[in-house]
């Protein structure tokens with residue numbers, strides 16, 4: 125039987141694979157510290173759950189418009205105005221099944237076979253797959269750790285060709301936690317402004333910044349707004365990962381094409397969840413600020429612990445909920461051929477699950493999520509530190525002999 129070339133080309137999600145390995149060990153009864161997770165470790169606020177329940181009791185259980193119910197689009201419209209000063213008409217807003225599916229639809233709408241899409245690396249694992257599924261060509265742009273993994277105009281200029289159709293920006297970033305400053309965003313905007321290149325701006329972690337403020341590139345100028353597809357969602361900001369709400373704000377033509385696609389695929393996001401999301405967007409800043417402070421506290425304590433691991437360097441993240449330390453020298457000194465091999469050994473020997481940076485095209489680094497309790501994170505770092513110290517001792521004894 126035949127399978128499509130498209131599916132043969134897909135690299136399955138490595139972050140999900142790492143979580144699955146950790147889950148399998150937990151099922152076997154091992155005490156695993158799981159630092160692979162990319163979701164808040166607390167429940168969705170009760171107001172949202174109650175409002176979904178109420179919507180169901182009120183009979184809002186039918187198909188909705190493919191691009192989303194008007195009530196939720198109006199909430200997104202208000203949010204974009206309040207947070208970014210940007211005006212979007214309702215036909216410039218699309219509600220989808222999580223930001224992942226919204227991104228998938230966006231690439232299906234703007235990319236033709238052979239079109240190049242620039243993806244700054246390290247990158248979130250789904251971007252290259254979305255581009256390949258749209259028959260585009262992912263062009264990886266490797267950023268420098270010394271520049272906190274942020275793309276500069278000079279680096280961008282080197283990879284832009286006449287086949288470039290889009291660039292992905294992800295600030296705050298998964299996996300690096302980097303946040304572009306207003307100056308950095310504006311510099312990229314002034315280079316891109318007169319080019320025939322879409323900017324797909326994934327802003328899903330916008331509410332989680334520490335010190336640095338989030339700036340959408342769509343704010344830089346009306347010309348940038350017109351060519352930017354802003355992607356966002358409620359998974360990370362409102363602990364709604366399983367409820368699957370994402371949205372896009374963009375030019376009405378793009379939104380129309382995305383809507384046409386879902387009219388033959390998902391039809392619409394479950395209607396009651398859309399009504400619950402209206403409540404989410406109306407919860408106000410206090411809820412978001414409490415979460416931000418919680419993650420910031422974990423970031424401060426976790427960062428100190430990472431710095432105590434011998435031969436590990438770490439750019440202090442300014443956003444999201446991930447550390448992305450460089451383990452290259454540590455792995456080499458501990459006798460491993462690669463950081464990947466070290467991650468496997470850490471899981472097998474001391475039962476701490478992390479995601480190897482190779483999944484994000486950064487083979488010297490490891491992603492550790494701090495969307496977990498401080499106690500668990502502290503335990504994870506204690507285990508990794510003692511694992512490293514034991515290996516270093518072993519290597520030094522070998523050298524003595």
Ligand SMILES: Cc1ncc(COP(=O)(O)O)c(C=O)c1O
Nearest residue numbers: 162222223224248298357359370
């Ligand atoms: C950078 C980034 N974009 C998009 C998503 C997808 O989020 P959603 O749950 O809304 O599909 C994730 C989830 O991990 C992410 O890290």
